[in-house]
Amino acid sequence: MxxxxxxxxxxxxxxxxxxxxxxxxxxxxxxxxxxxxxxxxxxxxxxxxxxxxxxADKNALLDAMLDAALADFQPPGPDAADPLAGLRRMSHDFRAALLRHPGMAERVAMNRPATGPHTLELAEATLGKLFRLGLGASDAISGFEALVQFISGFVRAEEPVHARDDGGESAWLAEMQAAYSAVPADRFPHVARMAAQMPEQTLDRQFEYAIDLLLESLARRARK
Amino acid sequence: MxxxxxxxxxxxxxxxxxxxxxxxxxxxxxxxxxxxxxxxxxxxxxxxxxxxxxxADKNALLDAMLDAALADFQPPGPDAADPLAGLRRMSHDFRAALLRHPGMAERVAMNRPATGPHTLELAEATLGKLFRLGLGASDAISGFEALVQFISGFVRAEEPVHARDDGGESAWLAEMQAAYSAVPADRFPHVARMAAQMPEQTLDRQFEYAIDLLLESLARRARK
DNA sequence: ACAAGAAGTCTACAGCGTAGACATGAGGAG
DNA sequence: CTCCTCATGTCTACGCTGTAGACTTCTTGT
Missing domain, CATH: 1.10.10 (Arc Repressor Mutant, subunit A)
Known part of the structure; x- marks a missing residue:
């Protein structure tokens, strides 16, 4: 022994x-x-x-974590019929992947170039869809940056909401509504009006709305 | 004495x-x-x-700092001719104000409702422009959230770039271009193509492009 | 004049990332 | 089989963070 x-x-x-x-x-x-x-x-x-x-340090580990987190992301085939639908789906999948791995959205931001294989595959697929949409190189790249910036920024912002130890998103929505209801309606009428509409301003809905705004304009520019 | x-x-x-x-x-x-x-x-x-x-704690101080940082922000008059131009100007001014005060962009994100007077005034003015554009309550609010989310997220991401001790944005752009140039062009052709266009992807330009995407779609929805 | 409260200070605690010295085990060479 | 070397894991310690709790000092109302 x-x-x-x-x-x-x-x-x-x-x-x-x-x-x-x-x-x-x-x-x-x-x-x-x-x-x-x-x-x-x-x-x-x-x-x-x-x-x-x-x-080497925590940074290097986080870089590796980001690429691993994006490994389960499967881009749709490049020759799908509707590139716009593909872009929308990829945006939602990207958000979901980032939400599954807290802290990774921050790494997507622009301080470091992302060179992991899975990260590159995601970028490649997104750019492919944008080109297929009919955009030129300049618009495709700018559109890509806009999407990435919005999605990573949105997830960075929503992460603490999901991580609340009380009710999470619903508690947050209630808190927001209460805050806006307390605003003096004579000085800030539009903000006060916003309170009534707060409950339907789900994070899912906010995200979807904004993504559609971006994609709609991109599609229009491609058509012209 | x-x-x-x-x-x-x-x-x-x-x-x-x-x-x-x-x-x-x-x-x-x-x-x-x-x-x-x-x-x-x-x-x-x-x-x-x-x-x-x-x-009470650092959080409370940061809340007060955010509202003070937004004090120098002057919204354009509510009856300006072109609400779209007003929205664009406010977006750029908002970004500039956040950049002037590092760390404040993070506070704009949604974890806490913003109830300072200057913050409310900014929200009120933005919503006013969106309504004047012809949007209904639901679209105006969703559009407002989209703009705030994008702008705060973008500034959060660009802050470390400006804070670099080496060349700042230009050094960052060079680094990004170098990284994308090193990507194997056979596996990631679109990404490799992106390298050539990197130098013109200024932060200013990226921001302006994305804001215009958002505003363009909002204007279209208002017209319908 | 004296009590009470506000304002500022001091010490200490638990947490963080990580530099630098050290211990331990495995593998190759003689 | 023995010794040397190197990779891997451990330990201690440093400077940094926010802030709780006790203590000191000054101002003010009665």
Whole structure:
């Protein structure tokens, strides 16, 4: 029988791998809503510093997490009949994928170029649809940036709403309505009017409306 | 002559006021790009904890800072000829105001209802223009949310670009172009094509393009 | 004149990312 | 089989964050 190591270290746990770390990190982020290196170490059953043998720093790990998070995203075939419907579906799928993995929307923003394979595939497919729509290079790229910026920004904003420990979105909607109802209607009549319409301003609905605004204009520019 | 206090405390500095704190806090955020309670205390020449006598916590202070940051925003008169031009101008002014005060874009996002007077005035003016455009209540509100979400999200994303210690936006553009140029053109032809067009994808241009997409669709819905 | 309350200070705690030194195990070379 | 080397994991510690709680000091009303 092998001598029980005094401070059982190596054999107690399969060795860490980059892919394994990323997986556990994504799980942790999904469970807790946020994510720290120390919490990751605990969930791995290892010292937090062990992760630094596989990733240069937290930034590098988050980059890897983003690309892994986008792995389950399946772009529709490039030769589908209606490119506009494809773009709409991809927008919703992209939002859903980001919501499944809290903290990843922030990484999509423009501070770093996204070069992971799955990220590139998403970009490639979206650009393909925009070109197929009939847009020129300049419009397609600008439209692509507009969509990416809006979607990532929207998810960054809605994440804390979903993460509320009270009722989540419904509690948030009620709070917003209460706030707008308390506004003096003589000085801010339009804002006060907004209160009545708040309950139907679901996050889903807000997102869909804005995406349709963007896509509608893009389609119009393609037609011209 | 008044006895010099051993630990000169009270008379050495005018007493703190909420408005004064907010002003210094905005200055600090503008200088440093970010902002901590300890740095604020130092700039105030007071103990960091002194701020807590005037604001419940950092959140409350940031709320006050946001409304103060929006104070210099002047909405155009409600009876200007072209509501669409007014909306475009307000969008650009709103972005500029947020950029002048780093960290404030994040507060515009939806986690808390914005109830400061200047914030409300901005909302009121925007909604007024949308109604004047001919939109119904539902479209006006959804359009308002879309604009606010896009603008705040865009500024949140571009802030770190402007805050780079190297060349700022131009260095970022160069980095993006280099990254996209390195992408294998056989697997990701559209992305590779994007590299050539990167230099003209200024933040100003991206913003303007996306805002025009949104406004164009809104105007079309108003006309119908 | 004296109590009461406001305003500012001080210390301390739990959390964060991570640099740098150290311990431990596995694999290759002699 | 033995020794050396290197990869992997651990440990400690530093400077940073927001802020709770106790304490000190000054101002003000009676």
């Amino acid at each position: 092998p001598a029980a190591p005094s401070t059982a270290r190596r054999r107690s746990r399969p060795p860490l791998t980059p892919a394994g770390i990323v997986q556990v990190a994504l799980d942790l982020a999904a469970e807790r809503g946020d994510f720290s290196m120390r919490a990751l170490g605990q969930k791995l059953g290892a010292d937090p510093m062990a992760v630094y043998r596989h990733f | 008044p006895a010099a206090p051993s630990t000169a405390r009270r008379r050495s500095r005018p007493p703190l006021t909420p408005a004064g704190i907010v002003q210094v806090a905005l200055d600090l955020a503008a200088e440093r790009g970010d902002f901590s309670m300890r740095a604020l205390g130092q700039k105030l020449g007071a103990d960091p904890m002194a701020v807590y006598r005037h604001f």
